[in-house]
Amino acid sequence: MKMTGIEKRAARLARNQSGLDMNLVALIDIFTILIFFLMSSTGIEVLTNSKAVKLPDSIAEKAPRETIVVAVSDTDILVDGRRVASVAEANAIQGDLIPGLKAELDILASRQVVGADKDATSKAVTIMGDKKIPYSLLRKVMYTSARANFSEIAFAVNRKS
Secondary structure (H helix, E strand, C coil): CCCCHHHHHHHHHHHHCCCCCCCHHHHHHHHHHHHHHHHHHCCHHHHHCCCCCCCCEECCCCCCCCCEEEEECCCEEEECCEEEEEHHHHHHCCCCCCHHHHHHHHHHHHCCCCCCCCCCCCCEEEEEECCCCCHHHHHHHHHHHHHCCCCEEEECCEECC
C-alpha cells in the first residue's frame, strides 16, 4: 500500500523525534544563582583580609575604586588571587620584566571593559605590596604593569585614623 504525503510526513516526524526533553528553566535558574554568587564574592575586600600582605599606613582620604589587584607578599605575586610568580623568581630575573605577571596582565588587558564609568583607553591596576618588600621588586612590578599597557597604577594602603 502506498503512503500519502501526510502519512509520510507523520512517519518521518515520528522517526526523527527523540525521547529526550530538557527543561531549560531550571538550568537557567542554577546558572543565574551561580553568576550572582561569583560576582558578589569577588572584590577588593577579599584580598585586603589577607594575612600574608601587611599594608603600609596612610592618611589618604580618597576611597579606592575597583581595579585589577596585584598583591605582593613576602613569598608570592598574586593577580586577583591567582599566583603568577614567586618573589624569589622575580628577584632572580636580571631585567625588570616579570614574565608570569606580564602574561596574566596581558590576558586581563585583552578583556572588554563593560560599564559606563569604565574607559577602555585607561586601564588601572592596584598594587597591594607588603610594607617589607624591597623597592627593586616593587619597581619590577610597576614596570611590568606599564609594559602590559596599564596606564594607572595605584597603591593600596591602610587608612590611618
